[in-house]
Amino acid sequence: MLTPRHAVTLNALGLYAIAAILFAAFVFQIVLSELPCPLCLLQRVAFAALAVGPALNVRFGPRPSHYAVSLVAALAGAGVSGRQILLHVLPGDAGYGSAILGYHYYTWAFVIFVIAIVLIALVLLFDRQFEQAFDTRQLPVLGRFEKTAFWLVFALVAGNILNVFVECGPDVCPDNPTAYLMLP
Amino acid sequence: MVARADHLTEPRGSVLHETSFRGETIMDQLVLFLLFAATLFVAWNGRRRVAIGLFFLTIALFIADYLHHATDPLTLSF
Numbered sequence: 001m002l003t004p005r006h007a008v009t010l011n012a013l014g015l016y017a018i019a020a021i022l023f024a025a026f027v028f029q030i031v032l033s034e035l036p037c038p039l040c041l042l043q044r045v046a047f048a049a050l051a052v053g054p055a056l057n058v059r060f061g062p063r064p065s066h067y068a069v070s071l072v073a074a075l076a077g078a079g080v081s082g083r084q085i086l087l088h089v090l091p092g093d094a095g096y097g098s099a100i101l102g103y104h105y106y107t108w109a110f111v112i113f114v115i116a117i118v119l120i121a122l123v124l125l126f127d128r129q130f131e132q133a134f135d136t137r138q139l140p141v142l143g144r145f146e147k148t149a150f151w152l153v154f155a156l157v158a159g160n161i162l163n164v165f166v167e168c169g170p171d172v173c174p175d176n177p178t179a180y181l182m183l184p
Numbered sequence: 185m186v187a188r189a190d191h192l193t194e195p196r197g198s199v200l201h202e203t204s205f206r207g208e209t210i211m212d213q214l215v216l217f218l219l220f221a222a223t224l225f226v227a228w229n230g231r232r233r234v235a236i237g238l239f240f241l242t243i244a245l246f247i248a249d250y251l252h253h254a255t256d257p258l259t260l261s262f
Contacts, residue, residue, distance in 0.1 A: 038253045041213040045246060048220040052239050055227050069239055076243060080250055150228055157221045164214040173213060 002126035007062040008140045010123065011054040015149035018051045021112065022156040026163070028105070034097050035167055035177035039084045043109045046077030048157045050116060055153070058146050060139060062129045067120050074116040081110035212249045216242060 002010070025044055029036060036044065053070030057063070084106035088095040095104045103111075123129075140146075167173065169181040219242040227235035 038213065039250075042216075042246070042250055042253065045213060045216045045220065048217060048224075049239070049243065049246070052220065052223050052227060052235065055224050056232065056235065059228055059230070060232055065236070069236060072240075072243060076246055076250075083250075083254055150224070154221065154224050154228075157217060157224065161214060161217045161221060164217060165211075168211070168214070170211055172211075 002123070002129045004061055004129050004131070004140070007123070007126075007129035008058055008142075008146065011057040011062070012146040012149040014054040015051060015058065015153050018047055018054070019149070019152040019156055021047055022153070022160065025105070026156075026159065028098075028100065029163075032098050035180070037096060037175060037177065038173045039080055039087075040096070040105060041164060041173060042080045043077055043084075043106060044160055046073055046080060046113070047109075048153075048160065049073035050077065050113075051153045051157070053120075055150055058140065058142065058150060064124065064130065067124050070120050071117060074113045074120065078110055078113035078117070081106045081113060085110055212252070216246055216249060219245065 022044065025036070028034065050070060050073040052073065053066045053068075056066040056069065060066070084096070088104070097105055100108065164173070166180050166182045167177060171181070219238065223235050223238040223242060226238060
């Protein structure tokens with residue numbers, strides 16, 4: 001059974017997974033010298049949004065409302081990435097950016113958002129995780145594992161703030177960016 | 185800082201469309217990242233209800249920004 005303590009650990013693992021995705025996006029951006037388009041950036045924003053639910057669960061203990069926050073974020077991300085898939089769905093369209101393991105970033109993003117929705121639905125099946133949170137209102141005792149998970153995600157979201165500013169400057173991001181506007 | 189550009193009449197692909205909206209400061213994705221970073225920070229500092237409120241406010245701005253950027257027609261033929 002999923003106890004409140006197990007749920008906190010599981011949500012911390014979720015934060016690590018989101019941090020890994022945001023980090024991988026940075027790595028591919030730099031290594032392949034491919035700048036993210038506005039819809040690509042919106043998908044990264046959706047991953048940042050997806051971190052809010054697990055962060056709340058880690059900080060305050062698991063609650064259905066926190067999982068609802070995650071579901072809203074995952075649906076928003078799936079909507080944006082699904083839209084970008086449809087933009088490049090016609091035969092002969094090379095897609096935007098490089099393909100990683102046969103799929104473009106937005107396709108991977110769509111798959112990950114759908115997986116997140118399924119996982120959240122599965123975790124919500126375990127009622128026992130919610131009992132302690134509502135009975136005692138005790139906040140979880142956080143160790144280094146949980147704190148590191150949160151600050152890792154926070155640092156990567158902060159890194160994205162800097163990245164967007166360097167790429168687009170104080171302006172709207174171009175549809176097909178080819179250079180960092182704030183770099184000489 | 186997030187604004188729509190309904191006034192823009194230049195065709196897609198023009199220099200103005202691809203580079204900037206002159207006379208306005210639009211940092212749409214930067215603002216969204218900032219707001220979600222603020223949401224995470226507020227949540228971590230014990231303000232649960234504020235964090236959830238901020239989350240849904242930012243999601244509303246996210247959807248507005250998505251609609252702003254989703255201007256390309258989907259060339260589908262079912």
